[in-house]
Amino acid sequence: MKPTVCLIGKPNVGKSTIFNRLIKENKSIVLDTPGVTRDRIYGDVDYQNKSFLLIDTGGIEYENNNWNQDIFVQATLAIEEADLIVFVVDGKEEISSSDLKIRDILLKTNKKVIVAVNKLDNEKRKENVYNYYELGFPIVIPISASHNLGFNELLDEICADFKETEKVVDSRLKFCFIGRPNVGKSSLINAILNEERAIVSSVAGTTRDATDTLFKYQGQEIVAIDTAGMRKKGRIYENIEKYSLIRSLKAIDRSDVCVLVLDAVDGILEQDKHILSYAIEAGKGIVIAVNKWDTIENPDQEIKTWKKNIESHFVFASYAFVVFLSAKTKKRLHTLMPAILAAYENNHKEIKTSDLNNAIIEAVSMHEPPSYKGKRLKIYFVHQTATNPPKFTFNVNNKSLIHFSYERYLENKIRENFDLDGTPILLQFKNKNED
Numbered sequence: 001m002k003p004t005v006c007l008i009g010k011p012n013v014g015k016s017t018i019f020n021r022l023i024k025e026n027k028s029i030v031l032d033t034p035g036v037t038r039d040r041i042y043g044d045v046d047y048q049n050k051s052f053l054l055i056d057t058g059g060i061e062y063e064n065n066n067w068n069q070d071i072f073v074q075a076t077l078a079i080e081e082a083d084l085i086v087f088v089v090d091g092k093e094e095i096s097s098s099d100l101k102i103r104d105i106l107l108k109t110n111k112k113v114i115v116a117v118n119k120l121d122n123e124k125r126k127e128n129v130y131n132y133y134e135l136g137f138p139i140v141i142p143i144s145a146s147h148n149l150g151f152n153e154l155l156d157e158i159c160a161d162f163k164e165t166e167k168v169v170d171s172r173l174k175f176c177f178i179g180r181p182n183v184g185k186s187s188l189i190n191a192i193l194n195e196e197r198a199i200v201s202s203v204a205g206t207t208r209d210a211t212d213t214l215f216k217y218q219g220q221e222i223v224a225i226d227t228a229g230m231r232k233k234g235r236i237y238e239n240i241e242k243y244s245l246i247r248s249l250k251a252i253d254r255s256d257v258c259v260l261v262l263d264a265v266d267g268i269l270e271q272d273k274h275i276l277s278y279a280i281e282a283g284k285g286i287v288i289a290v291n292k293w294d295t296i297e298n299p300d301q302e303i304k305t306w307k308k309n310i311e312s313h314f315v316f317a318s319y320a321f322v323v324f325l326s327a328k329t330k331k332r333l334h335t336l337m338p339a340i341l342a343a344y345e346n347n348h349k350e351i352k353t354s355d356l357n358n359a360i361i362e363a364v365s366m367h368e369p370p371s372y373k374g375k376r377l378k379i380y381f382v383h384q385t386a387t388n389p390p391k392f393t394f395n396v397n398n399k400s401l402i403h404f405s406y407e408r409y410l411e412n413k414i415r416e417n418f419d420l421d422g423t424p425i426l427l428q429f430k431n432k433n434e435d
Helices: 015-023 069-081 097-107 123-135 151-159 185-195 241-254 270-281 299-313 333-347 353-366 404-417
Strands: 004-008 042-047 050-055 084-090 112-118 139-142 173-178 199-204 211-217 220-225 257-263 285-291 321-324 379-386 391-396 426-431
Touching: 004 015, 004 069, 015 042, 015 050, 015 084, 015 151, 042 151, 050 151, 050 241, 069 097, 084 097, 084 123, 084 151, 097 123, 112 123, 112 151, 123 139, 139 151, 173 185, 173 241, 173 270, 173 333, 185 211, 185 220, 185 257, 185 285, 185 333, 241 270, 257 270, 257 333, 270 285, 285 299, 285 333, 299 321, 321 333, 353 379, 353 404, 404 426
Parallel strands: 004 050, 004 084, 084 112, 112 139, 173 220, 173 257, 257 285, 285 321, 391 426
Antiparallel strands: 042 050, 199 211, 211 220, 379 391
């Protein structure tokens, strides 16, 4: 399980720039569908055989004896989930009252805190770094996010106590439920486990306040991962939908299949799309489960309406399996596990190179790539280069000629020819002889 690091600080200290420097904007799957734009709050960082999950937070400020409550809640949640905290301050300014208030919060966590003094882009300004030892933390590192200075030192310190990333092969299917609070995620896990009597074990997971439950389904060992932290009750942030995502990140990272749970009563909200988009970016198998179906008066008619709404709201995940069920009455619960298994199988599917090339040759003959400035894309060869999710690499004459609309056409043709429902797929284009 990857360690978690969060960036904390007041507004305008450069956290977002630091965040982008550290994750290097190297997301494997990019969602360019309108309606899914959002502030990215987490990313994966790899450094010298070590990796960690990085969480960004909004700038928290203490004014008039009060915090900006929404941002403060998000930051508090990130601090709780983090194994290490990077406290970002502005090296061009004196220590402020907000810095001191944040300092007081971090001192109470008993977690390792690194003070990153940003905007120190010349030697004279670096002298200011010593002022920040007054905050009371022993590790203070000068950096300049805009000039990319000091980041090796920062990463060395962040990773100092982290173990090297180990490639652990675990062939057991692992799935989790993700979604907003109170949609029935815990109830669904309980319903499945009560249905499947052959529970092997229930042990504390590596995610804080989560439990991994190993059970057997049709003779196959399966691990159900509880969403991190959702067992805590009575905290102010439990009812704030915006930040439920932070608690799902670790569960997404560890799963093969993510089941987005929707509430049949509340309908589809914007946060549902945000949460699902992170699972897609992580390359996981995808199932959408509409829970509380027992509350629907006219299910035959409503299922048609719901399917249209899902198709409209989740255009970027049109391949997802969709099931309608009730954790409370267990109505249609039997449809869930087959969908999870199918999503897992397709996420790990390998397609023969000859079959893949035949499909692409046919697709190109039906619809040639458009020409651009007198040049036209030529596809020489295509083969699958990864699974989980399936990745297809195209050898072409000039990858700059690929237009997103034609890339989408090729993806659709691959999906038409091969059963890849329930999983995102990745298309990569390489020039001939390119390594």
